[in-house]
Amino acid sequence: MFVASLLARFMHGPTKKHMGTAKRVLRYIQGTFDYGITYEKGKEARLIGYYDSDWSGSEDDMRSTSRYAFNLGSGVFSWASVKQSSVALSTAEAEYVSAVEATAQAIWLPFVLSDFGEEQVGATxxxxxxxxxxxxxKNPVHHHKTRHIIRRFHFIRDALQSGEIDLLYCKTEEQTANIFTKALARDRFEYLRRKLGVISTKHLKGRVEI
Structure with a gap:
C-alpha cells in the first residue's frame, strides 16, 4: 500500500521514474497471485490495531501520512494510508494525529463486527x-509543546477514559503499520507481511482453490 499511495500522488504528471516504479509494482503483483489474507479457524477473533506515521514524509507540502492496520485474529481486517490535513510540527504530533485516525476506526469497527456476530468485549x-x-x-495537562494541536484531536482522550480503546506501546520492530509507512528491506517486508496474515496458498494445509 505504501508504494501505491506514493505513486497516486503523481498521477496528474507521472515521469519515466514513476512509470518504472509502477512496472515494478505490477511485477510484484504478478509474482504474488497466490497470496491472500488468512483467518485461522479456532483462533480468537480479537481486534487489535497498529498505527504509525511518517513525519513530513511528503516533500511537496511537508505533510505527514497516517497509517493504521487492524488485525482480526490471524489476519488483517482493516487498513488505510491517509495524508494528514495539516503540517505536524513534531514526530509526536504526527503520531498523535495518526492515533486519532486509528481511534475513529477502532470505535467504528466493533459495530461492524457485531453485525457479523463477532462481538468485541472490552477496549480495543x-x-x-x-x-x-x-x-x-494520557496526560490531561496542556504542555507548551502540544497546546497548538487542534482541539478536535483530543477526543482520543475521551475514548480512553470511556474504555473504548486502550493505547499501548510496542517496539518499532513489531510495528505492523510500518509496512504502510516506508520502503523496507525484503526480509523486514516479508516479516511484517506475515504478521498481517498475508501468506501464499502453498503454505496452507489441504486443498485451496483460487
Missing amino acids: TILCDNTSAIAIT
Missing part, C-alpha cells in the same frame, strides 16, 4: 511505537 487495543504520542493522550 491499539499499539504505537512512540512513547511521546502515548503520553500526550
Whole structure:
C-alpha cells in the first residue's frame, strides 16, 4: 500500500521514474497471485490495531501520512494510508494525529463486527511505537509543546477514559503499520507481511482453490 499511495500522488504528471516504479509494482503483483489474507479457524477473533506515521514524509507540502492496520485474529481486517490535513510540527504530533485516525476506526469497527456476530468485549487495543504520542493522550495537562494541536484531536482522550480503546506501546520492530509507512528491506517486508496474515496458498494445509 505504501508504494501505491506514493505513486497516486503523481498521477496528474507521472515521469519515466514513476512509470518504472509502477512496472515494478505490477511485477510484484504478478509474482504474488497466490497470496491472500488468512483467518485461522479456532483462533480468537480479537481486534487489535497498529498505527504509525511518517513525519513530513511528503516533500511537496511537508505533510505527514497516517497509517493504521487492524488485525482480526490471524489476519488483517482493516487498513488505510491517509495524508494528514495539516503540517505536524513534531514526530509526536504526527503520531498523535495518526492515533486519532486509528481511534475513529477502532470505535467504528466493533459495530461492524457485531453485525457479523463477532462481538468485541472490552477496549480495543491499539499499539504505537512512540512513547511521546502515548503520553500526550494520557496526560490531561496542556504542555507548551502540544497546546497548538487542534482541539478536535483530543477526543482520543475521551475514548480512553470511556474504555473504548486502550493505547499501548510496542517496539518499532513489531510495528505492523510500518509496512504502510516506508520502503523496507525484503526480509523486514516479508516479516511484517506475515504478521498481517498475508501468506501464499502453498503454505496452507489441504486443498485451496483460487
